[in-house]
Amino acid sequence: MASAPATGKWLITLSVMIPTLLEILDTSIANVALGHIQGSLSAGQDEVTWVLTSYLVSNAVVIPMSGWLARIMGRKNYLMASVTVFTLASMLCGLAQSLETLVLFRIIQGLGGGGLQPMSQAILLETFPPRQRGLAMAIFAMGAVLGPILGPLLGGYITDNYSWIWIFYINVPLGIVALMMCWTFIFDPPYQERRVAGEKVDYMGLALLSVGLGCLQVVLDKGQGEDWFASEQIVILSVLAAVCLTALVWWELRQENPIINLRIFRVRNFAAGNVVMFFGFFAFFGSIVLLPMYLQNLMGYTSYLAGLVLGPSGAIMLLLLPFVGKLTEKIDARLLLCFGLTVSGLSLVYMSRFTLQIDIGTAIMGRNIQAIGIAFFFVPLSYLTMAYIPRERMNNASALFNLLRNLGGSFGTAFVTTVLARRAQVHQHHLVEHLTPYDTPFIQAREALTAGLGDPMAAAGMIYRYAQQQAAYMAYVDVFHLQALFFFGLAIFMWIIRRPDHGTHLPEGMH
Structure with a gap:
């Protein structure tokens, strides 16, 4: 199918990016409101964290199966259903009168929003011509990368000046606008995969996927607080996750119509790109968590001051992302990616030289250098990873790509908090x-x-x-160094990715 006309292209982009940004914001917007929610609903400190965990778990389960759901329902219908469920659940979250109902509505909100990221990415990649896919991924990156940064800032402002319920109510009018735009401007392409009459539903794959990813996300979110494998609950969930996910891979590779088509990993760029994405977001998300903790726990910064440190980096990424997207049309994207990974690593080396006497300008500089690296990381990598995926496989590929991106962030956050605590004990x-x-x-x-x-x-x-304090400081330095090593290692590994020639043929046995 030919690319959309210029005007239609940007209307489609706006239609899918509004709900996607809302969904990504909601992964972190409630973080700073937990204390207010706890007091308002008379909940315990451990119990209230389920407001975050429930959303992440349901999100993680839906993302990989979104390609299958789009094939069953039709992508436009699925996209509109997702926006509708997400918007209604957001309203119900604001109306919740108890922690139990709030967690229930957060689960529904996550189920509704889980498919928005992969569907939006797939639609953008199909809407823009192959040479402009870098620009498409730059637009998508504005939501994927900036959402986790802006979420706590927006959540803190709304909670402090109004009420925590408005972090959910704000989704309602914007969700309605997004729904109307999707209904008007989004259409299913003729080449889209559709369910064949009489096709059996892969119930076993669905069950293994849901249980395996659900258990894994709970382990990653709760593991450090429960002292990992010292907790019987964490051990049981870890075993369940390992067994179910291993069985899922074995099962899905033997199905004619699987929930997730893992054969797509036979495409070298897609397989290598997902490895780089997983470990890149592993290091990136870990550092997003690390710097605010360093400033608040060791240097006594308020949440507002820590937010000021993050703010300029968001503006830098907003300016750079479209520029990097255009560069992919003129420069080998692998060079751009290598530059981004190297600068990201150097930013963490810079942060590892922080002292307990640094001024706010030094902290901002560290984040700004990192922002440059991430802008040159996400866009070229997305472009390279999807370069050899045909349009009819884009929904499935995008679902897997977003799953590994999110899992990389979850693993990275768990890694940082765990290593930080362990190294602080050693130094102390x-x-x-x-x-x-x-x-x-x-x-x-x-x-x-x-x-x-x-x-x-x-x-x-x-x-x-x-x-x-000194032991904690040295632990932060250790973790900054470790995260830097991940980026430097990826800057070497990434060269196994092929330079795109806009090919669209899959290897034998892929179909």
């Missing part, structure tokens, strides 16, 4: 070894503080707290 152990009556620097410091405070115990306590 080594530092405390020197806080003895036989250590001359410790004795001198305690005597100097005792002279000022007049209390030896208070002086010793102050030294111990300082040692804890």
Whole structure:
């Protein structure tokens, strides 16, 4: 099918990006409102986190099966159903009077919104001609990359100035506008895969996918809080996830009409691109979590000040993403990707040299360098990964691509929080070894503080707290270095990706 006319192309883009941005914002917009929700609904601290977990779990389950659902229902019908369910569930979340009902409506909201990311990406890739796919992915990246950054900022502003219920109500009018635009401007292409009459539903694949991904997402979200495999619940969920996902791969490769078509990984660019995407978002999301924690926990920044550090980087990405998209039309996208991965790694090396005395400008500079790297990472990678996928397979490919992107972020967040806690313990152990009556620097410091405070115990306590702060600081440095290594390794690995020639043929056995 020929690409859409210029005017129609941008109306289609707006139609799919409004609901997609809303859905991505909702993965993080409630993070800063948990305290308000907890007080309003009289919930416990551990219980209220299910407001976040429930949405992520239902989202993770739906994303990979969205291509199948589009084939069963028709993509336009599925897209409109997703927007409708997401919008209605958002309204019900605002109306919830108890934690249980709020979690239930968040599950429904996640089920409705899960298909929006892959469907939007597939529609954009088909709407723009092959040479402009980089520009299409730049537009998609504005939602995929900026959403997690803007979510906490917007959520904090709305919660502080109005009420937490408005972080959900804000979706309703925008969702209605998106629904009307999808109904008007989105149409199913003639080449789209459709369900064949009499085709059996892959119920086994559906069950394995739902249980496996659901359990995995709970493990990643709750693991650190439950001390990982010290918790019987985490062990059981991990075993269930491993068994179900392993069985899913075996089962789906033997089905004629699977829920998810894993044969598409025979395309080298798609397979390699997904590896780079998984580990790239692993390192990227980990660093998104890391820097605000560093500023708030170690340097005493408020949430607002930490948000100010992130804000300029969002503006830089907004400016750079379309520019990078246009560059893919003129420059080998692999060079752009290598540059983006290298700069992303260098930004983390820069952050690893932070001290506890840095000013806010230094923190902003670290994030700004990273923003440049991520802009040159996401767009070329999406373009390269999808270069050899034919249009009729785009729904399935986009679903898998978005699943691995989201899982990379979840694994990265779990990795960062876990390694940070473990390394802080190691460094604290080594530092405390020197806080003895036989250590001359410790004795001198305690005597100097005792002279000022007049209390030896208070002086010793102050030294111990300082040692804890230093241990935490060194742990952050360790994790910054680890995340940088991921990016540098990917900058080497990515060269197995082929330069696109806009081919559209799949290997034998793919169909």
